[in-house]
Amino acid sequence: MSSQVRLRLLPSARCLFDQPVQVKVEGLRSSQVVTMRARSMDEKGVVFSSSATYRADGSGKVDLLRDPSLSGSYVGVEPMGLLWSLKADALHKYFFKNNALQPHVVKFSVHEEDREDRMLAEVTNERLLIGNGVSRVPVKGRNFQGVLFTPSGDGPFPAVLDLSTFASEKRASLLSNKGFVVLAVPVYSDHPDNVKQTNLDHFKEAVDFLQQQPKVGSKGVGIISRSKGADIALSLAAFVPGIEAVVWINGCSSIVGVPVYYKNRQILSTLPFDFNKVIRTESGASIIRYGLEDAVTEKNKGSLVPIEQAKGHFLFIASGDDLNCDSKAYMDEMAERLKHHGKENFETVCYPEAGHLLEPPYGPYCPSALHGLIRFPVLWGGEPRAHAAAEVHMWKKMQDFLRTHLKCDAA
Incomplete structure (x- = not known):
């Protein structure tokens, strides 16, 4: 040296x-x-x-x-x-x-x-990832498990449910640093192959738990979600009271994977996936963007989440170069549907050159990786520089949206 x-x-x-x-x-x-x-x-x-x-x-x-x-x-x-x-x-x-x-x-x-x-x-x-005074407590409910992050101070603070496909604390802990009580809950706590249905009641239990926290001051709960978590977030907004704000990032407007049940009956079927439409590339990773069937056809409409009946607000965020799914098309379809029903409770943001894995800023850009649900490597898409810039913009946009729609009564 x-x-x-x-x-x-x-x-x-x-x-x-x-x-x-x-x-x-x-x-x-x-x-x-x-x-x-x-x-x-x-x-x-x-x-x-x-x-x-x-x-x-x-x-x-x-x-x-x-x-x-x-x-x-x-x-x-x-x-x-x-x-x-x-x-x-x-x-x-x-x-x-x-x-x-x-x-x-x-x-x-x-x-x-x-x-x-x-x-x-x-x-x-x-x-x-965790700032001064933020507490981290593992939580096990009757039908859900997760990690609760609570800021220092008396509050009151807005409450957010962070739905990730698999267990992850990164986004939830970073958001709690900004003055939110955040409960991180994975969609899959078991191996996906063992899961035959999604029970919305389990996630409602997590929402109820959040609302009961002593430092929570927002009358409703916000949800942050990406990918598989995004269609569960839409379902909660459509069927469960008390969801005031949903951040939907690069997901589908229909249910993907397994059917959704609520109060012991099936409420949503699944959108079929055609593996013949997967594109293999020389790198060994595949493009799966074109695998899902059209969500708005008559035979698939039972999988479409009826977000028009939601009372809360939506922030739809889509990447133009998402190679995991055509999230921009799903976002546009949902915006048109809400407009058709006379709704103005949504905002849309598109990042033309970003890929699927939009995360909190300043982490390494990931072009391809093993897909947790289909178990082979996939391309996520995105031009690295533009993707990194999108993450910086999105992170602030998301926080502003949640603060706007999760107002807290003054202590």
């Missing part, structure tokens, strides 16, 4: 996962070309790395907020590029970070140009 070269993360090397940092290097030679690197390991032990080449200015400084990458994992001015471009050596790897108690640890380093063995400086960035 070079004693005069300094690598700094501003405002601090310790921050929340969804906060940007300014990466600066000082003490280089005038116009020196260096390679910046980032490296992190996920919870499964898979190493992800990125690199970019920069030229110092006349005073020997590099500032990622200002300076363009000349080559590497990305080019151009991308202040957080080293984070979103983190990538595993092996194909089809998703950066697995679900435990809220463990920070996302990233090592940033600066090296002589294209010389990994010649490190000039290094700094560790601890990106926390």
Whole structure:
């Protein structure tokens, strides 16, 4: 290491996962070309790395907020590029970070140009998922299990149910840092092959549990959902009272997978999937976007969620390059249907170049990974830079929407 070269993360090397940092290097030679690197390991032990080449200015400084990458994992001015471009050596790897108690640890380093063995400086960035004073409590109800995150302070706070396809705490814990009581509940707590039906009553139990929390002040509950969680969120809004706001991200307007039951009777059938329409690619990952049948045909209308009977508000978010499903078409269909019924209780947002896996910002972009339900690798879609920008925009948009529609009475 070079004693005069300094690598700094501003405002601090310790921050929340969804906060940007300014990466600066000082003490280089005038116009020196260096390679910046980032490296992190996920919870499964898979190493992800990125690199970019920069030229110092006349005073020997590099500032990622200002300076363009000349080559590497990305080019151009991308202040957080080293984070979103983190990538595993092996194909089809998703950066697995679900435990809220463990920070996302990233090592940033600066090296002589294209010389990994010649490190000039290094700094560790601890990106926390759970902020000061936020409590995390595992919860087991009669028919649901999840994790409850509660902000510090007396409240009252708005209540949000975070529906993820499989157990994950990342989005819920980060949202709780912003002043929401959030209950993270997976759609599948058992292996999907063992699940023959979805019981909406189980999720209603989770909604009721949330409303009973002492720090909750909103008269209703909000829901955040993506993919499989999104059609369950629509069903709750349509059939269960007390759902005031639903964030639907890259899902379907119909039920996918298994039929939905409520109060001991089937209320929704499933939209069939045609595996003959799966497109195999040379990478070994498939495009499954075209597999689902048309939701609005007569034979499939029993799978369409009747959101027109919902009392709450919707924020529909779709990616134009979602290769998992045609989420933009489903969003447009729902918007048209609500308009047809004289409803104005919705907003739509489309990110034309983003892919399926829209998540809280500044995590590694994932182009392809093993699909948890169909058990083979799929392409998720998205242009990395545009996808990363969409995540930043969406994260704020979502919070603003939930705050608007989950008003709390003053304590």
